[in-house]
Amino acid sequence: MSKAIHWCGTVVPPRAAPRRDATVWTRLRNALFRTPMQGAITLVLALLLAGFAPGLVEWALIDAVWLPSDPAACTEPGAGACWAVVSEKYRVMLFGAFPYSEHWRALLAMLLIVAGFVYSAFPRHWRARLAAIWLGLLALVLWLMLGGFGLRPLSTSDWGGLPLTLILFAGTVTFGMPLSLFLALGRESQLPAFRWICIGMIELFRGLPLLVVLFLASLLIPLFLGDGMTIDKFVRALVGMVLFFGAYASEIIRGGLQALPRGQYESARALGLTYWPMMITVILPQALRIVVPALVNDIIRAFKNTSFVAVIGLFDFLGATKAALEDPLWVRYSLEAYLFLIAVYFAFCWTMSRYASWVERRLDISKRRGE
Amino acid sequence: MTAVEFTDVNKWYDNGLHALRDINLSVNTGETVVICGPSGSGKSTLIRTVNALEPIDTGQIAIAGTPVQMMDRRSLRRRVGMVFQSFNLFTHFKVLDNLTLAAEHVAGLDQAAAEARAMQLLDRVGLADQAQKYPGQLSGGQQQRVAIARTLMLDPDVLLFDEPTSALDPEMIAEVLSLMEDLAREGRTMLCVTHEMGFARNVADQIVFMAHGSVIEKAPPAAFFDNPQTMLAQAFLSKII
Ligand SMILES: Nc1ncnc2c1ncn2[C@@H]1O[C@H](COP(=O)(O)OP(=O)(O)O)[C@@H](O)[C@H]1O
Numbered sequence: 192m193s194k195a196i197h198w199c200g201t202v203v204p205p206r207a208a209p210r211r212d213a214t215v216w217t218r219l220r221n222a223l224f225r226t227p228m229q230g231a232i233t234l235v236l237a238l239l240l241a242g243f244a245p246g247l248v249e250w251a252l253i254d255a256v257w258l259p260s261d262p263a264a265c266t267e268p269g270a271g272a273c274w275a276v277v278s279e280k281y282r283v284m285l286f287g288a289f290p291y292s293e294h295w296r297a298l299l300a301m302l303l304i305v306a307g308f309v310y311s312a313f314p315r316h317w318r319a320r321l322a323a324i325w326l327g328l329l330a331l332v333l334w335l336m337l338g339g340f341g342l343r344p345l346s347t348s349d350w351g352g353l354p355l356t357l358i359l360f361a362g363t364v365t366f367g368m369p370l371s372l373f374l375a376l377g378r379e380s381q382l383p384a385f386r387w388i389c390i391g392m393i394e395l396f397r398g399l400p401l402l403v404v405l406f407l408a409s410l411l412i413p414l415f416l417g418d419g420m421t422i423d424k425f426v427r428a429l430v431g432m433v434l435f436f437g438a439y440a441s442e443i444i445r446g447g448l449q450a451l452p453r454g455q456y457e458s459a460r461a462l463g464l465t466y467w468p469m470m471i472t473v474i475l476p477q478a479l480r481i482v483v484p485a486l487v488n489d490i491i492r493a494f495k496n497t498s499f500v501a502v503i504g505l506f507d508f509l510g511a512t513k514a515a516l517e518d519p520l521w522v523r524y525s526l527e528a529y530l531f532l533i534a535v536y537f538a539f540c541w542t543m544s545r546y547a548s549w550v551e552r553r554l555d556i557s558k559r560r561g562e
Numbered sequence: 563m564t565a566v567e568f569t570d571v572n573k574w575y576d577n578g579l580h581a582l583r584d585i586n587l588s589v590n591t592g593e594t595v596v597i598c599g600p601s602g603s604g605k606s607t608l609i610r611t612v613n614a615l616e617p618i619d620t621g622q623i624a625i626a627g628t629p630v631q632m633m634d635r636r637s638l639r640r641r642v643g644m645v646f647q648s649f650n651l652f653t654h655f656k657v658l659d660n661l662t663l664a665a666e667h668v669a670g671l672d673q674a675a676a677e678a679r680a681m682q683l684l685d686r687v688g689l690a691d692q693a694q695k696y697p698g699q700l701s702g703g704q705q706q707r708v709a710i711a712r713t714l715m716l717d718p719d720v721l722l723f724d725e726p727t728s729a730l731d732p733e734m735i736a737e738v739l740s741l742m743e744d745l746a747r748e749g750r751t752m753l754c755v756t757h758e759m760g761f762a763r764n765v766a767d768q769i770v771f772m773a774h775g776s777v778i779e780k781a782p783p784a785a786f787f788d789n790p791q792t793m794l795a796q797a798f799l800s801k802i803i
């Protein structure tokens with residue numbers, strides 16, 4: 192006899208979650224005055240701000256001198272910030288010694304590079320093709336910057352300012368990424384000699400400060416090339432930057448390769464894939480995806496690092512600004528000029544770091560969705 | 563016909579562990595062999611030598627008479643498919659692309675032919691409607707069925723299973739086992755490492771019991787389960803059933 196079932200259980204129907212209302216006011220209070228201690232800190236900071244802000248605003252905006260009619264205007268009693276230095280010198284700061292009449296070419300080159308980075312920012316464009324696009328883009332930039340084929344010929348020693356910074360940056364990433372892939376795979380290679388060479392390169396360039404790498408590149412490369420052959424300063428700096436970036440990025444990529452479960456390699460091999468198809472279709476796409484946030488951070492660092500080349504005598508944005516301020520008429524207003532430089536660098540770096548956190552969140556979300 | 567033949571096979575891991583010891587074993591075409599034994603006895607090592615995921619040190623393994631060592635990797639792995647405990651689907655590919663990858667890269671099918679075959683196999687494992695999803699969106703049982711379909715894409719002569727249900731929630735084990743049973747009834751040659759003794763009893767033609775890297779017993783299921791010959795097998799069975 193079967194037992195009679197007289198109770199089928201009650202399924203509690205789902206209800207909407209209680210609303211966690213937060214008015215602007217409660218949120219502010221929670222952010223600023225959650226505890227007495229926190230409240231006290233908030234008050235102290237507010238007082239400090241109230242003390243400094245008016246003076247700052249007065250100096251930077253109200254009493255500021257904007258137009259470069261005459262540097263003398265900046266010396267009048269009561270004059271604030273001398274932004275005139277920027278409106279007077281911005282061409283030199285931005286383009287260095289690049290011939291004035293050709294500035295449009297440098298501007299176009301910059302816009303091309305920025306467009307390239309915007310294009311590269313979208314995950315759906317992360318295909319092998321991207322490398323080819325960058326090579327094409329850089330070829331175009333080189334034509335604009337070096338001339339020939341109908342444009343007035345120039346040399347890299349004419350380059351300066353922001354275009355130089357951006358070209359250096361784009362070149363570092365375009366050549367550094369393939370190098371880092373090469374080094375990362377080489378480091379795991381079955382061929383001992385090849386593996387040791389890769390490990391040696393990685394450890395050498397990671398073990399030296401960038402400045403030393405740049406000096407090495409600018410002193411050693413001509414030595415290797417022997418007499419008679421010269422190689423220009425820009426290329427030497429680029430080689431140094433690429434090696435430095437490649438060594439760091441390769442270790443990041445290696446981290447991704449190791450983070451990937453062994454099962455991915457095994458099932459790819461069990462399906463008959465040989466090394467390169469396995470790497471290209473199965474391993475690298477997943478490994479690189481894991482390390483995208485770290486790679487983006489390294490790319491941002493590469494941008495900041497371009498400012499080191501001023502030390503080996505290239506007139507990048509920082510170097511060109513320094514040079515512009517050698518004008519005795521304006522040298523007193525270096526502060527304002529550097530504030531402008533800071534604003535430009537900050538705009539670039541801040542945009543990139545916002546992008547980095549966006550892309551990290553995005554990859555996280557699509558990972559959680561199981562894609 | 564002998565599908566897989568082990569002759570005096572020995573394997574040592576790099577740390578000196580003697581993982582396979584004098585293995586002699588032959589599997590006939592169309593047979594299903596279940597390999598069981600305590601954890602660490604060398605079951606995984608044994609079946610991974612068949613498709614050369616693990617190299618052996620002495621002896622010989624032959625697939626339909628040809629020594630594994632003499633086949634190039636690609637054709638060996640076309641003829642020997644493997645299903646893993648943790649599915650190992652390619653998480654960045656949709657289900658359909660998981661199936662077509664090897665067909666295109668290894669068997670050289672064009673995309674249309676590969677997709678047609680993939681859809682046919684997905685249909686066969688009851689997952690045609692999941693073709694456009696990513697593996698992470700499927701349940702464990704579904705993922706393992708996709709993995710089996712992926713292995714079938716190259717139509718291998720021999721199928722290896724390494725604990726295919728051990729990573730599954732209990733309610734999903736049956737769907738995978740019944741698919742494996744269908745494959746066995748179809749006359750495929752299968753080497754399965756599994757702790758599913760019901761499957762072993764009902765489906766296997768031969769049970770191989772391993773301990774300490776050695777094959778201790780080889781017997782048809784009825785004989786093995788009802789009348790184990792060795793203390794080791796008795797002890798193992800008393801724990802697992
Ligand atoms: N890559 C390896 N290196 C060294 N020892 C290993 C390796 N893989 C497995 N072993 C050892 O070999 C023995 C057999 O392992 P395995 O074949 O995985 O056993 P099973 O699948 O029966 O549990 C175990 O003792 C295990 O620790």
Ligand SMILES: [Mg+2]
Nearest residue numbers: 605606607725
């Ligand atoms: Mg095992």
